Amino acid sequence: MSATTVSRTATASVVRRPRAPGITWVVWRQHRTAAWIALAVLAALCAELVWLRGAMTGYVAEHGLAVPCRPEDDCAAFTAAVDGFRLRYGDFLGYNVLLLEFLPLFAGVFVAGPVIARELESGTYKVAWTQSVSPARWFAAKLGLPVAALLVGASVLSAVFTWTWRPVGHLDDGLLVDGTRWYEAFDALGPAPVAGVLSGAALGALTGLLVKRTLPAMAGTAAACVLLYWPLTTVRPYLADPVTTTRPASSDYPPSLHGGDSWHYERGMTTPAGGRLPDAGCIEAAGISRCVTRHGADGWYLDSHPPAHFRRLEWAQAGLVTAAAGACAAGALWRVRRLCA
Structure with a gap:
């Protein structure tokens, strides 16, 4: 066997050697x-x-x-x-x-x-x-x-x-x-x-x-x-910007947080200056009118997200x-x- 043949055989064996796994x-x-x-x-x-x-x-x-x-x-x-x-x-x-x-x-x-x-x-x-x-x-x-x-x-x-x-x-x-x-x-x-x-x-x-x-x-x-x-x-x-529902302070109760398929996540009172009092603490109390007067509120608000949001x-x-x-x-x-x- 010639040297050239030996060299080709060695080269082929090197080429056919399996690669290490990645x-x-x-x-x-x-x-x-x-x-x-x-x-x-x-x-x-x-x-x-x-x-x-x-x-x-x-x-x-x-x-x-x-x-x-x-x-x-x-x-x-x-x-x-x-x-x-x-x-x-x-x-x-x-x-x-x-x-x-x-x-x-x-x-x-x-x-x-x-x-x-x-x-x-x-x-x-x-x-x-x-x-x-x-x-x-x-x-x-x-x-x-x-x-x-x-x-x-x-x-x-x-x-x-x-x-x-x-x-x-x-x-x-x-x-x-x-x-x-x-x-x-x-x-x-x-x-x-x-x-x-x-x-x-x-x-x-x-x-x-x-x-x-x-x-x-x-x-x-x-x-x-x-x-x-x-x-x-x-x-x-x-x-996302919510849908805000408002009512005047003359309403007996603020908008409900329950019912429907909309996500009602925050409610509270509004002031004449445009401020907000989220869940003012006395909203659920019996004296709703006194609560409104004490905080100087003029209305109620409710923030919600409809299903479209x-x-x-x-x-x-x-x-x-x-x-x-x-x-x-x-x-x-x-x-x-x-x-x-």
């Missing part, structure tokens, strides 16, 4: 069991929601609940049917709402612990960094596959739940879904769960990089998600939450660069 493949191998379990759970939840929609719409058609009962009619049978609907399907709707509302928390805890903090705690990230994998690429690969899977799952689940809820959500001013009206199930409908999952994952990544220990990072992410949720619910009513509020909140996710992701990337400095 970091994305390694991430998949690490989390494939959890991924298959999550996929099975997602399929089961979607099947349950499809069944729930069929059962609810069938009940509504059978008992004639699509048309509200008129005051001049005998509504005893209608009221009994509504109570039966709530008894049969109210808990199903409520549990699904809770599940979707907790998706961001789950995403943050999952990313903070098993994906990021465990790598830093065990020191395995150093192996990847010494094998021509930059810290930024390592961070992107570690987060890319899990976050993409979480976003796809949240999008599918949110879309299916919205599709299930919509046929009964606005019937008779939300009477059937009392407790899960559009403003009560806000974080489970539309783009809200998807934006929340993105924000939770980014917050989990940042927490995991800062804490560097699995269990403390998971606990810290859970606490941070809960703490950030309350300011979000506080500013939500102000993400739902999409505007949803997308405004989604944009705000996505911006927060971008800030957390930027902070996490900065932390990664500091780790290798």
Whole structure:
């Protein structure tokens, strides 16, 4: 055998040598069991929601609940049917709402612990960094596959739940879904769960990089998600201009905060100078006239959002939450660069 033949054979063997698996493949191998379990759970939840929609719409058609009962009619049978609907399907709707509302928390805890903090705690990230994998690429690969899977799952689940809820959500001013009206199930409908999952994952990544220990990072992410949720619910009513209803002070009572499918979130008294006294404390007292006189009020007001504001509020909140996710992701990337400095 000539030297040229030997050289060609050696070259061919080098070419045919299998390549080392990439970091994305390694991430998949690490989390494939959890991924298959999550996929099975997602399929089961979607099947349950499809069944729930069929059962609810069938009940509504059978008992004639699509048309509200008129005051001049005998509504005893209608009221009994509504109570039966709530008894049969109210808990199903409520549990699904809770599940979707907790998706961001789950995403943050999952990313903070098993994906990021465990790598830093065990020191395995150093192996990847010494094998021509930059810290930024390592961070992107570690987060890319899990976050993409979480976003796809949240999008599918949110879309299916919205599709299930919509046929009964606005019937008779939300009477059937009392407790899960559009403003009560806000974080489970539309783009809200998807934006929340993105924000939770980014917050989990940042927490995991800062804490560097699995269990403390998971606990810290859970606490941070809960703490950030309350300011979000506080500013939500102000993400779109409300509809304001006013009455003169001669009215016996201020506009009601209850009833209908509109979100009545604030009421109070108005002053001649144009000021407002939200829930002045004595509004519910017996001496309404004395309350008005003591505060120098000349009328009542009620701020509310009709169902038509739902999409505007949803997308405004989604944009705000996505911006927060971008800030957390930027902070996490900065932390990664500091780790290798």
